[in-house]
Amino acid sequence: MNARTRSALPAARRVVVKIGSSSLTRPDGHLDLDALRALVDVLAARRAAGGEVVVVTSGAIAAGIGPAGLTSRPRDLATMQACAMLGQGELVARYSEAFARHGIRVGQALLTAEDTVRRARYRNAQRSLEKLLALGVVPVVNENDAVTVDELRFGDNDRLAALVSHLVRADAMVLLTDVDGLHDAPPSRPGARRIGHVEDLADVAGVEVTARGSAVGTGGMVTKLESVRIATSAGVPVVLTAAGRVADALAGRDVGTFFAAGGRRTTARRLWIAHAARPEGRLHLDAGAARAVLGGRASLLPAGITRVEGDFEAGDPVELVAPDGTGVARGLVAYGSGEIPTLQGRSTYELRAELGEGYDREVVHRDDLVLEGRNGLSSPTTAS
Numbered sequence: 001m002n003a004r005t006r007s008a009l010p011a012a013r014r015v016v017v018k019i020g021s022s023s024l025t026r027p028d029g030h031l032d033l034d035a036l037r038a039l040v041d042v043l044a045a046r047r048a049a050g051g052e053v054v055v056v057t058s059g060a061i062a063a064g065i066g067p068a069g070l071t072s073r074p075r076d077l078a079t080m081q082a083c084a085m086l087g088q089g090e091l092v093a094r095y096s097e098a099f100a101r102h103g104i105r106v107g108q109a110l111l112t113a114e115d116t117v118r119r120a121r122y123r124n125a126q127r128s129l130e131k132l133l134a135l136g137v138v139p140v141v142n143e144n145d146a147v148t149v150d151e152l153r154f155g156d157n158d159r160l161a162a163l164v165s166h167l168v169r170a171d172a173m174v175l176l177t178d179v180d181g182l183h184d185a186p187p188s189r190p191g192a193r194r195i196g197h198v199e200d201l202a203d204v205a206g207v208e209v210t211a212r213g214s215a216v217g218t219g220g221m222v223t224k225l226e227s228v229r230i231a232t233s234a235g236v237p238v239v240l241t242a243a244g245r246v247a248d249a250l251a252g253r254d255v256g257t258f259f260a261a262g263g264r265r266t267t268a269r270r271l272w273i274a275h276a277a278r279p280e281g282r283l284h285l286d287a288g289a290a291r292a293v294l295g296g297r298a299s300l301l302p303a304g305i306t307r308v309e310g311d312f313e314a315g316d317p318v319e320l321v322a323p324d325g326t327g328v329a330r331g332l333v334a335y336g337s338g339e340i341p342t343l344q345g346r347s348t349y350e351l352r353a354e355l356g357e358g359y360d361r362e363v364v365h366r367d368d369l370v371l372e373g374r375n376g377l378s379s380p381t382t383a384s
């Protein structure tokens with residue numbers, strides 16, 4: 001399959017299709033059932049033709065508005081979460097009904113950013129989604145809005161869809177929204193034109209995009225391009241188009257924007273560290289440690305740390321900073337911020353002798369490290 005042209009789409013065996021709130025929500029904020037059924041009809045046809053589909057769907061909040069007794073979409077986090085808790089069951093029930101008309105079953109997967117980061121949870125999600133697909137079931141995925149706290153929320157489903165595409169090793173991803181692809185200016189502006197093909201995201205770096213999208217969506221075009229960056233850098237080509245054009249997009253026709261796949265596949269954990277994680281603190285390195293980390297093969301040991309900034313726990317994302325103050329990498333830290341000052345600047349031999357086994361481990365393991373590359377963050381050369 002050629003992941004650099006639209007011919008990838010009809011030939012793609014496994015496709016992740018993400019539909020945003022803007023396409024599933026009526027102007028009054030409630031769920032648009034006609035739009036949902038129209039999408040399902042197209043996806044069922046794809047299944048009938050032998051393809052596999054994974055749906056990443058927003059709409060829980062929209063589906064919860066009516067049952068919550070509200071008339072419009074809430075804006076504060078707690079009420080949005082309450083609506084999502086009310087609406088998620090409703091949303092999946094609507095997908096179940098719509099797919100059942102084609103004799104297809106659906107299974108619900110509610111994921112958090114953490115599920116794509118922690119190795120055990122990632123593997124677990126991967127195994128269960130793989131099994132669901134092997135059973136011939138269509139996974140219907142959303143963020144687990146009820147339990148995700150603010151800092152760790154995706155908020156939008158765009159980046160979640162890219163990480164799911166990586167998780168299920170999708171051959172292509174389709175992002176559906178309320179505009180037919182990336183335009184050379186925000187589409188509300190007269191004269192804005194669709195961009196049909198993007199070979200390299202650097203080619204559209206100058207295009208004006210806004211984070212504020214439709215009235216109900218989250219993240220606008222900014223999070224969509226971030227999602228595209230994650231997917232294409234993981235080797236997954238993307239079509240971004242309007243929900244009503246999903247059949248054309250899957251058939252490889254000239255709709256929306258096609259983004260060619262770029263990089264090699266990397267681990268989902270590294271993708272998340274590079275593109276989704278928000279550093280909770282900073283570790284300042286001495287020159288030797290900065291060189292070793294930048295070399296791409298070394299873990300960060302306590303001896304190379306000179307100073308700690310921020311308040312974080314073991315497992316949190318942190319930034320690694322060179323002596324001149326520039327960020328050189330990001331990684332998941334193995335100790336909390338309270339522990340590191342007693343370890344920093346000391347050899348692992350010394351720490352093991354004084355504090356015992358366990359205190360001689362890396363502060364950031366190389367498998368959990370992503371370098372600041374020329375075009376944003378990149379993976380070290382080591383495979384994991």
Ligand SMILES: Nc1ncnc2c1ncn2[C@@H]1O[C@H](COP(=O)(O)OP(=O)(O)O)[C@@H](O)[C@H]1O
Nearest residue numbers: 020021022177183209210213214217218220221
């Ligand atoms: N350059 C651009 N090209 C296309 N759309 C853009 C651009 N800049 C901003 N947008 C906006 O992004 C919106 C889609 O994002 P969003 O509302 O978050 O949708 P969804 O709910 O589908 O995720 C569009 O309605 C559009 O107004």
Ligand SMILES: N[C@@H](CCC(=O)OP(=O)(O)O)C(=O)O
Nearest residue numbers: 020021058059060061157218
């Ligand atoms: N998880 C939320 C969706 C959040 C959201 O609006 O995402 P998006 O439509 O991708 O901008 C829900 O189901 O309502």
